Amino acid sequence: MAAFKLPKYGAMLVMAVFTLYFLTPLWWLFVASGKKDGQVTEGSPLLPDHFSLGENLSQLFRYNDGIFLRWMANSIAYTVGAALLGTLLAGMCGYALAKYVFRGRELIFNIVLGGVLVPATALALPLFLMFSKVELANTFWAVFLPSLVNPFGVYLGRIYAAASVPDELLEAARIDGSGEVRTFFTLSTRLMAPAFVTIFLFHFVAVWNNFMLPLIMLGNERLFPVTLGLYSWNTQVNQHPELRALVLVGAFVSIVPMVIAFLSLQRFWRSGLGAGSIK
Amino acid sequence: MKRHASAIFFFVTPFGVLFALFYLIPIFYAVWQSLYTVKRTGTFGPATDVFGGFVQYREVFTNGPFWESIERVFLFGIVQVPVMLGLALFLALLLDSGLVKGKGFFRLAFFLPYAVPGVVAAIMWGYLYSPNLSPFTAVTASADLLSPSFVLWAMANVVTWVYIGYNMLIIYSALLAVPTEIYEAAKIDGAGVFRTAWSIKIPMVLPAIVLTTVFSIIGTLQLLAEPQVFRSFSSAVSSTYTPNLTVLSTSAVPNFHLAAAFSVVLALATFILSFAFLKFTQRKGVQ
Numbered sequence: 001m002a003a004f005k006l007p008k009y010g011a012m013l014v015m016a017v018f019t020l021y022f023l024t025p026l027w028w029l030f031v032a033s034g035k036k037d038g039q040v041t042e043g044s045p046l047l048p049d050h051f052s053l054g055e056n057l058s059q060l061f062r063y064n065d066g067i068f069l070r071w072m073a074n075s076i077a078y079t080v081g082a083a084l085l086g087t088l089l090a091g092m093c094g095y096a097l098a099k100y101v102f103r104g105r106e107l108i109f110n111i112v113l114g115g116v117l118v119p120a121t122a123l124a125l126p127l128f129l130m131f132s133k134v135e136l137a138n139t140f141w142a143v144f145l146p147s148l149v150n151p152f153g154v155y156l157g158r159i160y161a162a163a164s165v166p167d168e169l170l171e172a173a174r175i176d177g178s179g180e181v182r183t184f185f186t187l188s189t190r191l192m193a194p195a196f197v198t199i200f201l202f203h204f205v206a207v208w209n210n211f212m213l214p215l216i217m218l219g220n221e222r223l224f225p226v227t228l229g230l231y232s233w234n235t236q237v238n239q240h241p242e243l244r245a246l247v248l249v250g251a252f253v254s255i256v257p258m259v260i261a262f263l264s265l266q267r268f269w270r271s272g273l274g275a276g277s278i279k
Numbered sequence: 280m281k282r283h284a285s286a287i288f289f290f291v292t293p294f295g296v297l298f299a300l301f302y303l304i305p306i307f308y309a310v311w312q313s314l315y316t317v318k319r320t321g322t323f324g325p326a327t328d329v330f331g332g333f334v335q336y337r338e339v340f341t342n343g344p345f346w347e348s349i350e351r352v353f354l355f356g357i358v359q360v361p362v363m364l365g366l367a368l369f370l371a372l373l374l375d376s377g378l379v380k381g382k383g384f385f386r387l388a389f390f391l392p393y394a395v396p397g398v399v400a401a402i403m404w405g406y407l408y409s410p411n412l413s414p415f416t417a418v419t420a421s422a423d424l425l426s427p428s429f430v431l432w433a434m435a436n437v438v439t440w441v442y443i444g445y446n447m448l449i450i451y452s453a454l455l456a457v458p459t460e461i462y463e464a465a466k467i468d469g470a471g472v473f474r475t476a477w478s479i480k481i482p483m484v485l486p487a488i489v490l491t492t493v494f495s496i497i498g499t500l501q502l503l504a505e506p507q508v509f510r511s512f513s514s515a516v517s518s519t520y521t522p523n524l525t526v527l528s529t530s531a532v533p534n535f536h537l538a539a540a541f542s543v544v545l546a547l548a549t550f551i552l553s554f555a556f557l558k559f560t561q562r563k564g565v566q
Contacts, residue, residue, distance in 0.1 A: 007472065011378035018370065019388050022444065026391065028414065029403050045414025089294040096290035100283055108291065115302050117493075117553050119501045121523050122546040125530055125538055126305035129312065146301040154294065180286030209396040211504040212523065216530070227398040227504075234402050235511050248406065251399045258394035266387070 026255075033252040035245070056249045068250055070222060071229035075208060076257070077140075078225055082147035083203040090150045090203075091196055094157020095188060099165060109158065115151035124212045131217065142217040143225070147207045153199040160195030161188070197268035201261070208258060226254045306546070313540035328536075335540035344519040345541060349548070351431065352521055356499035359435040364491055366439075367446035371484075372476050374447075375454040386451070389444035397441065397504035404437045405512040425513035434505045438498075446491045453487035454480060489560045493553050500549050503527070 028045055034053040035042060043049050060068050097109050127146055131137040165188050173183040189196070214228045224232065230250050237244045316331030339345060370389065374382055392400065406412050408424040418424075424433045457480065465475050481488075503523040510516045518528040522545050530538035 008378050011373050011376065012380070014373060015370075015379055015385050019385065022389055022392055022440065025403055025407060025440070026395075028407070032406075032414075089297065092290040093294035096287050100287050102284075102287055108295070111303075112298065114550075115298065117497060117550055118302065118306065119497060119546055119549050121501050121503060121526070122309065122542040122549075123302065123305045125526060125535070125542055126309040126312065127301065128530075129535060130305060130308060145297075149294070149297045149301050151298065151302070180283050181289055184286075184290070205393070209398075209504075211396070211398050211507075212527070215507075216527070227396045230402060231398050231504075231508060234405075234508065237511070244412075247402060251402055254399055255395050258396075259391065262390070262394050263387075 029248065029252050033249045037245075039245075053249075056245065057253070060246050060249045060253065063246055067221065068226075068229065068246075068253075071224050071226040072254070072257075074140075074223060075225040075227070075254075078143055078147060079204055079207045082144055082207050083200050086148040086150045086203050087153060087196055087200040089148065090153030090199060091157045091161075091189075091192065092184070094154045094159075095161040095165070095184060095192070097154070098158045098161035099167070099170065099188075109154075112151045112154045115149075116155060120210070121212045124216045127213070128216045137217055138219050138223070140223060143210075143214050143223075146213060147210065150199070150203045150206070153203055156195065156199050156202075157192075160192055160198075164191045164195065194268055197265060201265060201268070204261065205258070226250070230254060309539045309542050309546075312536055313543050315536050317534075317536065331536075335536050336544070338537055339540045339544055344517075345522065345525050348519050348522045348525050352499055352502055355431055355435055355502070356496060358432075359438060360492065360495045360499060362435075363439045363443055364446055364488065364495065367443050367491070368450055368481070368484075368488065370443070370447045371450040371454055372480060374451055375480070376472055376476070378472070386448065390448055391444065392441045393445040395441060397437075398508055400437050400441050401434075401505045401508035404433070404440070405509060408433055409512055425509075425515065427515035430509065430513050430515045434502075434509060437505050438502075442495070442498075446495070449491055450484050450487045453484040457483045485560070489557065493556060496552050496556060497549055500545065500552070 024046070031044075031046055031048050033056060034048050034051045036050040036052045036055075093112075097105055123146070127142075128137055131139075131142045136142050169187065169191075170183060173187060174180075178186070208225075209227065210225070211227055211231070214223075214225050215231075218224055218228065221229070221232070230247060233243045233247050233250065237247065313335050314330060314332060315328045316334045317326045318329045319326050373379055374385065379385065395403070407415060408419065410416075410419045410423060410425075413419040423429065461479060461483075462475060465479055470478065501523055502521040506516050506520045506524055507527075510518070510520075517524075519525040522541065526538050526541045526545065529541060
């Protein structure tokens, strides 16, 4: 009996070791964010003592006229806006590619699929030159507009629409006299809801993490997303040592919205993530 | 076929226009830019853009630091991608083996690092590595993780930490989609846990592994946030450490034409590698 249990113990041990690997840095970040007076290297690295996260937060939020909160708001505006609108557009396109037969359908699909393979960073430089030409570089739109496009979302949208919206249902809606666009918004979007959440999540993460585009586009600190803001602080710690603690507190705060989004949308990404790989 | 033309137009056009504006046109614009060069009349005369043909590409192919950076990401990818995906596959198989209790917790715990943006992950690990900042002095005192010989692998660990859980979930979801009758048949044939994993599960999730590999290859060639952040922690990371850093520092000179040529070569390399890998695995799949 004991020999029979060995694989079970072994498996749980492996899982425990990896849990430590994944969570210890995050726990350290949390503890370091709460160190008194920004003494991030003082005391025990993994045990909170003189825990003063509240003080550190108010310091973070007040620094330089509250620039950090501004960065967070920017990130949310870039990310939520682009992901919501981008998901709808990608979903619509994918839906059309799945549910209608028309000339050029496969050509469009293949071009968009090729777009998945284009390194986003290869686009950043020409986009900067283009936006500079129309004097829109260093504006909100320079980051927001390119972030709307999500070719992988079209790919997922097509797969999901093909799998979850039956042709018979669309035919029935037509017989009832419902227009194609109305059918999409009242009927198909509901059937594709889990798909939309998955596309949204992927899109959200991609825009939230985007670094090169804002780095190239933006010079004005007040337009920075939080990733670029923290990066710029981190490059200044030698001249401004007080930033060292703020970088860590800020890093901790910056991942909180994502963690909340992941936790609250769990049941969607758990089931939806794999769909892209099913042929 | 023409029946729903206006509906199709309505669905496809908004995405299509944005895709053309922010994907297709920039690519052509980059190619166009890369074919130009700056000419000056005299040393201090006004600079004008003139058509230069492949002048920039000659520069690209003789640019030592750029090819060193390509070599570096190759080395990085050859080691990091198999390690990361191997671990992701291993953990997915463990989750699916029936040996593990509390699957929901582990799935979440492993996926959580994916919520951390690359820049933030790099800053966090940078602190953990730095000898004078790290709380883990026992480790950082015995080995300088930010020295020239180590720093590439220190970054590989950051990337691995962020992406294992994400890749694990993709593979795990594919495992969940395998019909359970297959396992029952294998059980009747006397196949154990390892045999089932090796002969049934891994072949069944091969498409998922291929997908994650292609994404990882693209990600490796695009390495930017981690090395850019690590420049603050380690002098071993130069401004041309990865191909993307080279593009960035070249455009900051500013030499947009050469930077555009770098981007084009990089995009082509990505395409060729991804397609080669897809074709290679497809051919294997046929046999």
